[in-house]
Amino acid sequence: MGRDSRGEQKRSITLTDVARLAGVSVATASKALNGRRQVRDETRQRVLAAAETLSFTPNPFAQALNMPRSGTVGMLTSDLEGRFALPIMMGAEDAFGSGATSVLLCDARGDAERERKHVEALLARRVDGLIVVGSRTDPRPSLGQRLPVPVVYAYAPSDDDADVSFVPDNIRGGALAVEHLVAGGRRRIALLAGDADYAAARDRVAGVTEALQAAGLELVGGAASFGPWSEAWGRRVTAELLDSDPEVDAVLCGNDQVARGALETLRERGRRVPEDVWVAGFDDWEVLTTSSRPPLTSVDMNLEELGRTAARHLFHAIDGQRHGGIVTLPVRLVVRESTGGAENGAD
Amino acid sequence: MGRDSRGEQKRSITLTDVARLAGVSVATASKALNGRRQVRDETRQRVLAAAETLSFTPNPFAQALNMPRSGTVGMLTSDLEGRFALPIMMGAEDAFGSGATSVLLCDARGDAERERKHVEALLARRVDGLIVVGSRTDPRPSLGQRLPVPVVYAYAPSDDDADVSFVPDNIRGGALAVEHLVAGGRRRIALLAGDADYAAARDRVAGVTEALQAAGLELVGGAASFGPWSEAWGRRVTAELLDSDPEVDAVLCGNDQVARGALETLRERGRRVPEDVWVAGFDDWEVLTTSSRPPLTSVDMNLEELGRTAARHLFHAIDGQRHGGIVTLPVRLVVRESTGGAENGAD
């Protein structure tokens, strides 16, 4: 009964074993185990007991051969390195993880050809759906509408309206930050927006602008500054800002790295944060926000929840409901000392 | 844009379809496709062509039902948040990814019970092997020897010698750093080791101590300092160090966050880096090392390669070879300006 003796594989327990022990046919055993109602209760108990004592685990391949679902979804990421993909993956994994669905992980390394291959491989494995996780909020090429399974896009939206995408609400994030600054009495607000090539940067600027107008204010210098997402740029542009607009009383930065740079320069120039100037960033990257002097207020993108939402949507799409479009998900402001501290309660 | 109405494929292409088109039996088709040698070459070509035109993809479940391998491995991580797990996963995914093996991802969130459940679920899915990725180099509980598939541990080693574990060589890392400092003429070296509760911290101290002895030197202050892995601690303990040992000419830090703190305090105290004092860290976390003033020399743990190695080992273990023990993998020093810059060529 054994296989090749090299592997010394113990034959695993099959439904036949369970049926034999319970004294029923495999058909009945199957029904009992799957909760079909055409089984006498006493019989079902007997089968369940038998399965229990034998530690029976149904062979998923045999099951899949008879059922429409494989119980796996593919997660396609373009950059595992990127820190944005991670929390999203956590959320998605979390939403599936505990259930009967498993996540097949693929990293395309930002290479389109590699991505194509991975999609093919995932489909060959008969995944029930695909979740595509990107590293920036700019639209990415759609996988197309001809795939045999539903697809959702997380963080990086598809460029095709027919697809469903989930992205953080960067516009609202910009507005949230401004409202907080204004509520704290700030009137001369500068915006160090980051890299204009990123939709995230532009969206945040849009939200900031809106909220400022609503408050009857204008940006210091008349417009946002754009530059690399780095501490170095944050330091440099903040120095320029202090020269050109020494009266500035708040510096809002496009991400936490820029904000770290701003904090450093302000400190070196003798400006006290938050007494003289308030500073805030975006992304709420803890390693940066909690250790700065002072700790940094930041807009958190709620990425884990975004991943969870995307996964849940995929679930429903698998069950037949589909609709397209980009869904923006709420973000939240995390207030720390750089804008007066948590007791200053915003939002 | 004409719509192709033939795309209504309910039933997917099976081997039977291929066989029919090629005018052979499914048995022959199977052999041809699988490279069995008992097939006439002309026949094989015909089958391959048929498969090609039909875009045939073998059903993996049917295949798995007949073969000893499922073609999937489980990756069990205790914390997707942790930045160490990520590059390791990338490496592992990379080693498998392109091949016929897929990675099933599970995150146990550091919860033992959850981990147990995930292992069970992965085994139920008939994974061919398990790769357990931890977030610190301290030993973790073994999954035990009773699992039906091979297991390898990455970063966090198993506490059971019978298991195979891959960890970065922190001892050698400590030595590497010291050798570099000494080669640069440093004689009064301080060690801000980080959290003594971590094996990584203690191992690095051990390597540092060894290398110092070899050079006939001693640590400034006679011993390493221990504290939290934070910039704040790095700042504080560096201030103390400058008070107690103003002659210090190198500060080696247990990780990059501590090193960032050290750099800041040195700068504020008017010490020039690297002219007066050299500074180096561990982990080579780019967001921290490349944007500091000056950019920070750091020992890189080569985590992606570690993940790749672990995955490859699992491959071989699946093929039957097994042996236990903890394997330490090489790390490397990345020299930046904080120790004189790359041209100062160390290692």
Add this chain to the structure above:
DNA sequence: CTGAAAGCGCTTACAG
């Protein structure tokens, strides 16, 4: 309620 039988799509001895 229960079970014999067909079948999911593929592979592999085993005869031709």
Add this chain to the structure above:
DNA sequence: CTGAAAGCGCTTACAG
């Protein structure tokens, strides 16, 4: 070299 047949482990009409 090729194919008929058995079988992998399970599910589901379909008869009892």
